[in-house]
Amino acid sequence: MKISATAEDTFLQQVFAKYNFSKEDGALLADTLVDADLRGISSHGIQRLAWYLNMIKEHIIEPTNKPIILKESATSLLIDANQNMGHIASALAMRKLIEKTKKSSVSIAVIRNSNHFGTAGYYSRMAAEAGLIGVSNTNTRPLVVPTNAKDAFLGSNAFAFTFPAEPHPFVFDGATSVVSGGKIQVLAKQGGKIPGEWAIDRDRNIVKDANAAEDILSKVALTEEQPGGGVLTLGGNEEENSNYKGFGNSLVVELLTGILAQGSISADTNTGKHDFSQFFLTIDPSFFGDIEVLKANVESMFERIRNLDKLPGTQIMIPGDREYKRYDENKAHGVSIDETTAGQLKDIATELNVTAPTAL
Amino acid sequence: MKISATAEDTFLQQVFAKYNFSKEDGALLADTLVDADLRGISSHGIQRLAWYLNMIKEHIIEPTNKPIILKESATSLLIDANQNMGHIASALAMRKLIEKTKKSSVSIAVIRNSNHFGTAGYYSRMAAEAGLIGVSNTNTRPLVVPTNAKDAFLGSNAFAFTFPAEPHPFVFDGATSVVSGGKIQVLAKQGGKIPGEWAIDRDRNIVKDANAAEDILSKVALTEEQPGGGVLTLGGNEEENSNYKGFGNSLVVELLTGILAQGSISADTNTGKHDFSQFFLTIDPSFFGDIEVLKANVESMFERIRNLDKLPGTQIMIPGDREYKRYDENKAHGVSIDETTAGQLKDIATELNVTAPTAL
Numbered sequence: 001m002k003i004s005a006t007a008e009d010t011f012l013q014q015v016f017a018k019y020n021f022s023k024e025d026g027a028l029l030a031d032t033l034v035d036a037d038l039r040g041i042s043s044h045g046i047q048r049l050a051w052y053l054n055m056i057k058e059h060i061i062e063p064t065n066k067p068i069i070l071k072e073s074a075t076s077l078l079i080d081a082n083q084n085m086g087h088i089a090s091a092l093a094m095r096k097l098i099e100k101t102k103k104s105s106v107s108i109a110v111i112r113n114s115n116h117f118g119t120a121g122y123y124s125r126m127a128a129e130a131g132l133i134g135v136s137n138t139n140t141r142p143l144v145v146p147t148n149a150k151d152a153f154l155g156s157n158a159f160a161f162t163f164p165a166e167p168h169p170f171v172f173d174g175a176t177s178v179v180s181g182g183k184i185q186v187l188a189k190q191g192g193k194i195p196g197e198w199a200i201d202r203d204r205n206i207v208k209d210a211n212a213a214e215d216i217l218s219k220v221a222l223t224e225e226q227p228g229g230g231v232l233t234l235g236g237n238e239e240e241n242s243n244y245k246g247f248g249n250s251l252v253v254e255l256l257t258g259i260l261a262q263g264s265i266s267a268d269t270n271t272g273k274h275d276f277s278q279f280f281l282t283i284d285p286s287f288f289g290d291i292e293v294l295k296a297n298v299e300s301m302f303e304r305i306r307n308l309d310k311l312p313g314t315q316i317m318i319p320g321d322r323e324y325k326r327y328d329e330n331k332a333h334g335v336s337i338d339e340t341t342a343g344q345l346k347d348i349a350t351e352l353n354v355t356a357p358t359a360l
Numbered sequence: 361m362k363i364s365a366t367a368e369d370t371f372l373q374q375v376f377a378k379y380n381f382s383k384e385d386g387a388l389l390a391d392t393l394v395d396a397d398l399r400g401i402s403s404h405g406i407q408r409l410a411w412y413l414n415m416i417k418e419h420i421i422e423p424t425n426k427p428i429i430l431k432e433s434a435t436s437l438l439i440d441a442n443q444n445m446g447h448i449a450s451a452l453a454m455r456k457l458i459e460k461t462k463k464s465s466v467s468i469a470v471i472r473n474s475n476h477f478g479t480a481g482y483y484s485r486m487a488a489e490a491g492l493i494g495v496s497n498t499n500t501r502p503l504v505v506p507t508n509a510k511d512a513f514l515g516s517n518a519f520a521f522t523f524p525a526e527p528h529p530f531v532f533d534g535a536t537s538v539v540s541g542g543k544i545q546v547l548a549k550q551g552g553k554i555p556g557e558w559a560i561d562r563d564r565n566i567v568k569d570a571n572a573a574e575d576i577l578s579k580v581a582l583t584e585e586q587p588g589g590g591v592l593t594l595g596g597n598e599e600e601n602s603n604y605k606g607f608g609n610s611l612v613v614e615l616l617t618g619i620l621a622q623g624s625i626s627a628d629t630n631t632g633k634h635d636f637s638q639f640f641l642t643i644d645p646s647f648f649g650d651i652e653v654l655k656a657n658v659e660s661m662f663e664r665i666r667n668l669d670k671l672p673g674t675q676i677m678i679p680g681d682r683e684y685k686r687y688d689e690n691k692a693h694g695v696s697i698d699e700t701t702a703g704q705l706k707d708i709a710t711e712l713n714v715t716a717p718t719a720l
Contacts, residue, residue, distance in 0.1 A: 196600035240556035
């Protein structure tokens with residue numbers, strides 16, 4: 001079904017208020033979920049709500065805890081998310097980095113003791129809207145099998161990078177692995193086949209059935225049981241196609257998050273109380289040149305790429321193109337909610353005595 | 361044949377002196393080439409010498425020019441390489457960033473009007489040896505075909521990332537594309553088949569013959585002739601395997617180099633006078649925690665990864681493992697030089713009246 005973004009936002013703010021998030025935090029959380037749904041990243045939208053609420057009930061997320069700034073300099077920031085949602089500490093970090101970078105051209109933040117933070121792109125886009133380059137990373141549950149290995153160890157470890165441009169910023173945002181776990185989860189809900197080479201069993205055979213893959217992922221990511229297998233690194237199943245580069249990209253994120261934060265590495269977040277860590281970087285491009293000139297050069301490069309000769313029936317899209325197009329469409333016509341999620345929202349609404357969003 | 365690293369270094373310093381590089385610059389250039397050969401990255405070793413010397417003769421490289429610092433703050437640096445070798449401005453940038461980051465925890469540099477800078481890892485390792493995280497990027501000649509496109513547009517755009525660790529730092533260093541052009545060039549010299557899916561023709565058919573691939577690459581990278589095709593993005597030929605992520609990674613480097621530097625983008629470096637741009641970032645991990653604790657955590661993570669269950673007959677290697685192993689072997693037993701390169705070195709020696717290194 002389709003619901004309006006406004007209705008989704010109102011509903012979410014009511015739900016978060018019932019769970020004792022501050023008004024400001026609830027508004028932020030709602031905005032991040034609506035934003036993901038508007039951009040068509042439904043894996044990170046309202047379909048996560050039931051999962052977040054379960055983590056609150058299990059005291060993995062503590063809604064009234066405030067982030068603590070542990071260390072701060074003109075260019076650097078270490079924050080303890082204090083076991084609240086990762087979104088809250090992350091938005092705080094990015095707001096502070098934007099201020100810092102306006103003065104010092106570059107700044108970095110590390111967050112420890114955090115939870116899931118939604119889409120990485122949300123925070124990097126805050127930087128882009130302020131005219132800055134933004135980088136966001138998080139580690140995750142263990143899902144990804146290193147080159148030649150049989151067992152998942154790495155997180156899907158998100159990487160987002162934004163650069164100011166018109167009509168919309170460059171927004172590269174996603175798992176460093178071939179796909180995120182959420183993408184397989186969404187396919188499994190539909191009972192579908194996996195179109196590409198995304199998941200493997202413990203002998204590194206490709207798993208094409210989305211439910212079989214989801215079964216592997218839910219075990220390796222969320223239980224002590226380690227049946228082997230998981231998501232492939234970017235580059236696929238074969239070392240000869242440089243899948244160790246995808247492995248390296250994932251390790252880079254692991255080093256910048258779990259290691260710098262002295263939190264858990266992805267491999268140690270599969271059971272019980274777990275913590276994620278985040279890393280942020282902002283750069284002021286105007287140190288290097290007039291921002292309007294830089295943006296014009298970026299736009300001209302992107303236009304040349306979009307207009308390259310292409311295979312019939314395909315499009316060449318710059319990272320961000322698809323999401324901004326969907327954003328406009330979904331803003332006008334509503335965001336799509338799958339049936340399972342719609343059912344969960346009804347149950348949540350009944351439990352909390354709020355009104356579930358109605359179909360458009 | 362095999363030659364000793366010391367003989368290679370002596371020879372190279374003599375050659376660079378004949379071309380009027382300063383003693384200091386010549387020593388640096390020699391060290392970067394010997395270092396690449398010692399690490400088994402022969403695509404970036406002495407086999408590049410004839411190519412560099414040709415660029416000097418064509419005045420693409422100006423050996424007596426000094427890099428110019430255009431803008432400098434406590435955290436940021438913009439350098440004009442002044443059309444000399446990229447190595448010289450890059451080593452200067454990294455030395456300055458190490459100083460800056462020791463004070464400010466993070467700093468960045470952009471270099472414009474530069475040439476090839478050797479391996480990206482060389483500069484990032486300078487940071488690692490100083491206890492810092494180091495990132496190095498460069499754009500390159502156009503070689504890489506965006507997702508769905510038929511024509512090369514992006515560079516192979518190198519990305520190196522280092523993190524301090526024992527017994528050796530984490531060193532992730534390579535092209536953001538599935539392979540570098542150099543890797544295909546080396547195979548073509550041997551007349552071999554390409555083992556993986558690395559190169560495509562203009563209809564995006566996989567090209568397996570290394571000489572056919574090298575023929576495409578030499579045209580798209582170095583001439584006005586654009587027959588279409590080139591190197592694949594990391595992720596391979598199929599959009600369903602997320603090859604747009606490799607495309608995104610390459611674009612990130614393009615934005616940080618050609619765009620921030622206001623130099624040429626890779627697509628515009630195929631003919632005539634061309635310029636490359638570089639980007640560097642260093643971070644002091646000790647802002648976030650005791651460096652010995654961080655290093656111990658890194659080493660423990662790497663050991664766990666190396667010891668995961670693996671496919672029979674394979675190894676799980678952390679980025680850097682292979683290169684440091686080769687470094688020790690080649691330091692003891694000499695570096696390998698292919699026959700074509702050995703012939704070129706003889707000709708260079710005769711022309712310049714210096715002594716070519718002799719086979720061990």
